[in-house]
Amino acid sequence: MSTTTDDLREQVRRRYAESARAVIERTASSGCGGGSCCEGGAGKFGEALYDAEQRGDLPEAAMLASLGCGNPTAVADLNEGETVLDLGSGGGIDVILSAKRVGPTGTAYGLDITDEMLALAQQNARDAGVTNVHFLKGLIEQIPLRASSVDVVISNCVINLSTDKPAVLTEIARVLKPGGRIGISDVVAEDRLSAGERSERGSFVGCIAGALSRSEYEGGLEAAGFERVSVEFTHEVADGMHGAIVKAVKTTERKGLPIVEPAVKAGCC
Numbered sequence: 001m002s003t004t005t006d007d008l009r010e011q012v013r014r015r016y017a018e019s020a021r022a023v024i025e026r027t028a029s030s031g032c033g034g035g036s037c038c039e040g041g042a043g044k045f046g047e048a049l050y051d052a053e054q055r056g057d058l059p060e061a062a063m064l065a066s067l068g069c070g071n072p073t074a075v076a077d078l079n080e081g082e083t084v085l086d087l088g089s090g091g092g093i094d095v096i097l098s099a100k101r102v103g104p105t106g107t108a109y110g111l112d113i114t115d116e117m118l119a120l121a122q123q124n125a126r127d128a129g130v131t132n133v134h135f136l137k138g139l140i141e142q143i144p145l146r147a148s149s150v151d152v153v154i155s156n157c158v159i160n161l162s163t164d165k166p167a168v169l170t171e172i173a174r175v176l177k178p179g180g181r182i183g184i185s186d187v188v189a190e191d192r193l194s195a196g197e198r199s200e201r202g203s204f205v206g207c208i209a210g211a212l213s214r215s216e217y218e219g220g221l222e223a224a225g226f227e228r229v230s231v232e233f234t235h236e237v238a239d240g241m242h243g244a245i246v247k248a249v250k251t252t253e254r255k256g257l258p259i260v261e262p263a264v265k266a267g268c269c
């Protein structure tokens, strides 16, 4: 891995550690909390994207720590007893909401690189009274879970912060069961914007410069083994850049491989 990649990841970790500390010290409004870590202005990130009922169900610190660009729990179909994984779980808001949806027979995992966020999420889960949750420290590029062990992967404004997006998409496909699904909120650029134009609109740690375009997202998911891929823009966060809902289903069989009939096999080699 190049130094630049390491540096960028460290900048991301530091920024979100600062955000978690601001919430713990209840100084979110003066620090990098309350949705202000990602650049785009009021109402485009954070707690405003959750409905009143969901907000009423959550500890105040979980709401304050909300830094997402959507509400993946509103778009992912979650059923009783399922296993859900939230990539870049931050203060735990979507893990807590998912845990409630899958119920005591289900499990919600949160994965995050930042110790301060993990500690905050654990406290928020305790305050919310949910016990079917596990917070894991690690990278979304190397998910510390077994293959085919997860029904649904969600994520809220995190994949744009990855320095290796193909690795993230491949890892999502690995941990999902065949037929497993994703419901992701992320910042996504219109195809007309070059990488340079995306960088002009905001920083990497601010969730803008690292955003994939719609066709890059679609192509990346298809290459990783997903079908029924959709990327739907919900609200503009900068010129030509949008909060978006990304959905897809892991293929039940590997595509692109020839189907070898027994007769052909017998005749071959």
Ligand SMILES: C[S@@+](CC[C@H](N)C(=O)[O-])C[C@H]1O[C@@H](n2cnc3c(N)ncnc32)[C@H](O)[C@@H]1O
Binding pocket: 012, 013, 016, 017, 037, 038, 065, 066, 067, 068, 069, 087, 088, 089, 090, 091, 092, 093, 094, 111, 112, 113, 114, 117, 138, 139, 140, 141, 155, 156, 157, 158, 161, 162, 163, 207
């Ligand atoms: C913009 S915040 C979103 C947090 C949360 N999903 C939410 O909606 O409030 C990004 C989170 O992703 C985490 N993160 C960023 N890059 C990561 C990586 N490569 N692996 C794991 N976690 C990462 C950060 O520590 C931070 O908690």
